[in-house]
Amino acid sequence: MSHDELSEILRALPRQTASRGFTTRTLSRAGQDRPARVRLRSAFAIALALVVITAGGLAFRRHQEQVRLQSLRTEQQQILKELDELKALSKESEPRVFVGSSGPYDFVVGVGPRSRTTGRQRPVSLHIANDGIS
Secondary structure (H helix, E strand, O other): HHHHHHHHHHHHOOOOOOOOOHHHHHHHHHHHHHHHHHHHHHHHHHHHHHHHHHHHHHHHHHHHHHHHHHHHHHHHHHHHHHHHHHHHHHOOOOOOEEEEEOOEEEEEEOOOOEEEOOOOOOOOOEEEEEEEOO
């Protein structure tokens, strides 16, 4: 239904005349103070709305903190896993020191752990890597 059709229907309705003193009574009520009961209800409604808004804000903030905490825990677990992998890798391989290179050769010295019985450094091993270039 369009605006024009609605306007025509409303104009077709019979007009009613206001009762005597309607305008005076309406304007006098508009100028009066609202009763205390209405003011109390309004104040209560405003206070309730503020409580609901505050509680909602706090709940949302707590949710954000929990999401962030979970993200940090996941990141911590990943870091600890990588650290364990590095520790395992370091136990598997002999410590080595890169000494230098000469042409196609790299000189790497393996540094073994100290002997438990003598306390002396174990002999080092020398690894010469050739990259396959002749």
